[in-house]
Amino acid sequence: MVLTSDDTKSTGRRPARSNQAERGARRPDDRGPVKPGxxxxxxxxxxxxxxxxxxxxxxxxxxxxxxxxxxxxxxxxxxxxxxxxxxxxxxxxxxxxxxxxxxxxxxxxxxxxxxxxxxxxxxxxxxxxxxxxxxxxxxxxxxxxxxxxxxxxxxxxxxxxxxxxxxxxxxxxxxATVPVMPAWFLSRLEKAYGRAEALTISDTQLQPAAIDVTVKSDPEGWARRLNGLVLPTGSVRLANFDGTIPALDGFDEGEWWVQDAAASIPAKLFGSLAGKRVFDLCAAPGGKTAQLIQAGGTVTALDQSESRLRRLTSNLARLGLKAETVVADMAKYATDELFDAALLDAPCSSTGTTRRHPDVLWTKGREDIAKLAALQERLLRHALTLVKPGGIVVFSNCSLDPSEGEEIVARILADIPDVERVAIRPQDWPGLEMAISPLGDFRTTPAMLSLPEGFASGLDGFYASVLRRGD
CATH class of the missing domain: 1.10.940.10 (NusB-like)
Structure with missing residues (x-):
């Protein structure tokens, strides 16, 4: 969970120059030095x-x-x-x-x-x-x-x-008026959010990606120490940071970790987890795992990648936290010991993260979104079998496309009679009321969360829904 600053935080022009390391190097055909840069x-x-x-x-x-x-x-x-x-x-x-x-x-x-x-x-x-x-x-x-x-x-x-x-x-x-998102994806945004909101979301891709940290305790105190601002999620946003994360106060002591404010929301939807066994599915790199532990849960973290789980364990060690880890294909995992709660932050198209990952919309297409949506639905159906009757599953991802969120949950609720939605209440999220859908799900977009000058506005696009398995 170590993040360095983005090399293109500004939407305008900014210094970016070669160190001319190639000076004196020669072309293979020996026609002389290669031009610096x-x-x-x-x-x-x-x-x-x-x-x-x-x-x-x-x-x-x-x-x-x-x-x-x-x-x-x-x-x-x-x-x-x-x-x-x-x-x-x-x-x-x-x-x-x-x-x-x-x-x-x-x-x-x-x-x-x-x-x-x-x-x-x-x-x-x-x-x-x-x-x-x-x-x-x-x-x-x-x-x-x-x-x-x-x-x-x-x-x-x-x-x-x-x-x-x-x-x-x-x-x-x-x-300046040419949309910066591919036409195929912009049309999907228009269908979901309307033309004006789609263009606003598109334009936010040009804004600097913020650096947010999730703190173990005392957000206001850490905001002062890190020159930050406390967000409605409880995260601390750093003020136009352009430095090295590990050099910041509190990093070595494990007092906080880098995590986009929107990404911190799903784990918070459980409330207190004291005395509960919690399954973090698709867990690496571990930011949400740390939140679940901090909420009092006894956490088992699963990922199909052994190397990613090693990274998760290393990240938790810096924070002074521990979780049981399981290397497995989540879709095939079975257990006789059902959990009280499970978090499924599912693999997705990541279209809500284009400020950080501007390649996403050029490496994925309609077919990828359809395949990922089908995978998410299979995983969510299986996740619901891993919790006890009355258990809670929070389903989330960082996609802006309703086919990877709302449409999946609608099919689950229609197909499985003993699963119900637990509606999220807008009054429980002051400052983010606009992100709660009429049905009670979370839907953030990069166009939300306007902040004072000196702080990057916006947050990643995220979807989250709380589901309860019937007794």
């Missing part, structure tokens, strides 16, 4: 292609030990530059593509995807990062020249990007 831009283009064209999740490719080879060979400052470029490119992709298209006399030829990614990487730097235009243009042209597929387009790259530099303000104004 070229390796970082080439890595950004390769990773962008993997995200958009091959639907590869970004986080894994940016792993310093096991990620994309072109990223791993870079020094730390150049890695930070690559992350900044990619986050900006993915957050603003529809606007960047609209800008590029407006400067071309004709669409790029089929098969010119590599060229497309070179232009997007350069445009992201020029339009949304504080990188000199001449540097972005020069390195993009060099990228084109170095790639046999793109060499014949080097002059086009130069012309398009130089014009982009000259017309930057006009381009930014012209593309």
């Amino acid at each position: 070229l390796a970082a831009r080439a890595a950004a283009s390769k990773i962008l292609a993997a995200v958009i064209d091959r639907k590869t999740p970004l986080d894994g490719m940016l792993d310093g030990d096991h990620g994309n080879p072109a990223y791993r060979v870079l020094e730390d400052n150049d890695r930070a530059l690559v992350r900044a470029i990619l986050n900006s490119a993915l957050r603003h992709l529809p606007r960047i593509e609209a800008a590029i298209a407006s400067l071309l006399d004709a669409p790029l030829p089929e098969g010119a995807r590599a060229l497309h990614h070179v232009l997007v990487v350069a445009a992201a730097q020029m339009l949304y990062l504080d990188i000199p235009d001449h540097s972005a243009v020069d390195l993009a042209v060099e990228q084109a020249n170095q790639d046999p597929r793109n060499r014949r387009f080097a002059k086009l790259v130069n012309a398009v990007l130089r014009r982009m530099g000259r017309e930057k303000d006009e381009i930014l104004s012209r593309t």
Whole structure:
């Protein structure tokens, strides 16, 4: 549960420069030194292609030990530059593509995807990062020249990007109304929330992702010590933090852990768990497990990944907390000793987290959402068999799509007569009343929770429902 600050917290331009680690390196054909910064831009283009064209999740490719080879060979400052470029490119992709298209006399030829990614990487730097235009243009042209597929387009790259530099303000104004979410997903949001709210949710993708912490006790005191603000969830939001999490007061002592405010809600829906056996299903990395322990429960944490459970155990150890762990496929897990309560924070499309993970909407599609919804329903039906009669199951996920939330619960309630919804009461959640649906479920969106200047507004999109198994 260690989180470092996002490399693209600002929606405007911000410093992001190469440390020029490539200075003095030579091309394989020995034609002389590689231009400083070229390796970082080439890595950004390769990773962008993997995200958009091959639907590869970004986080894994940016792993310093096991990620994309072109990223791993870079020094730390150049890695930070690559992350900044990619986050900006993915957050603003529809606007960047609209800008590029407006400067071309004709669409790029089929098969010119590599060229497309070179232009997007350069445009992201020029339009949304504080990188000199001449540097972005020069390195993009060099990228084109170095790639046999793109060499014949080097002059086009130069012309398009130089014009982009000259017309930057006009381009930014012209593309400001282009929604930054893919059309297929925006249409789903419109159906669920209406056009105006869908566009507002889309725009929040450009806002900085907040850093929230869940504290063991005394939120007001920790807000003062960490320069934060207590939220309606009881979480503490840090004020425009841009530092190292482990260096903060209280981290080593295990007094708090990083957890988005919305992600802290599901575990709170149980109330006191004193004297109760609680099953945390799909538990890693353990933020909700820690909450359940803090609420007094005797917790068993299950995950199908042994390595993820080791991470959970390590995270709990820092907090001075313990839970029994089980490595198993939750859908096949059976026990004669039923639990008093269970939390199922189910695998989902993660479409409520695009401020933190801007690649999500480019690596997932309609089919993925349908498959994940079917999986969630199977898991929820099974979870209800793991609690005693009268036991509570909280079902949650970080998707904005009702097919992964409300529609699943509606089918469960229609199909299983001895399961009932326990309605969440708006009056129990002052400051988040708008997030309680008429039926009594939680539905947060990134457009909720407006905060004072100095604090990032919004929170992740989350769904949560409380279900009781009949006696």
